[in-house]
Amino acid sequence: MSTTAVTDPKYYDVVEATWPCLRKEELGAITLRVGAGGGSRVSAATAEAEVSDDQIAEAEAAMQALDQPRLFMIRDGQVDLDAQLDRLGYVVMDPVVLWTCAPSVLTDVPIPRVTTFDVWEPLAIQREIWETGGIGPARLAVMHRAVAPKTALLGRWDDKPAGVAYVGLHGDIAMLHALEILPHQRRKGMGVWMMRQAAVWAEQHGAAELSVLCTRANVAANALYSGLGMTEAGGYHYRIKH
Structure with a gap:
């Protein structure tokens, strides 16, 4: 092969x-x-x-x-x-697509106060936001199975919940999964602040890299990661037989 x-x-x-x-x-x-x-x-x-x-x-x-x-x-x-x-x-x-960067690429700008938090285990509001995006109990179970250091991010905008994400650490690489921004809170820059919070957490836990996976079809998310200065480091695809 x-x-x-x-x-x-x-x-x-x-x-x-x-x-x-x-x-x-x-x-x-x-x-x-x-x-x-x-x-x-x-x-x-x-x-x-x-x-x-x-x-x-x-x-x-x-x-x-x-x-x-x-x-x-x-x-x-x-x-x-x-x-x-x-x-x-x-x-x-x-x-x-796999995107990656050093956490320092994203920790150069201070995050506005009370805009982002990290907490484990996920709060009820975080679970609700994930549920809104189709990330239900089976995917939450995946997060709980991970034995490495991990956290759940919560973003707020206009004093209201805006988004969530999950970050895990393996070796010196942190990986963000399940980024979900509530529909009415999109196009306000929340994704940027969530990625910056992920980088802060990664840096605090000794990570040399912050990485994230994204389908090629998700044009908006790929533009977000590229615009933040992350670089493509590879990827994979699936094949399915119906």
């Missing part, structure tokens, strides 16, 4: 640690993930080496037995696996 990677594998480890599945099951060179309803990132299988069509078929049966979609994550450089799954009827889904 060709695996000339662009993305440093350490970032995939950060994803696994800060947004963990319920459990993994090894099926030869294929790693199955039990996501318990937590979304693609915790449910996608990965191939750690070259696999046969029969092995993929076996993995498909196992995923269906778990009542999960037939879904694979294709990491940077896995061009042979990508072509193999394409031939087997899998279609590309949700290409993801």
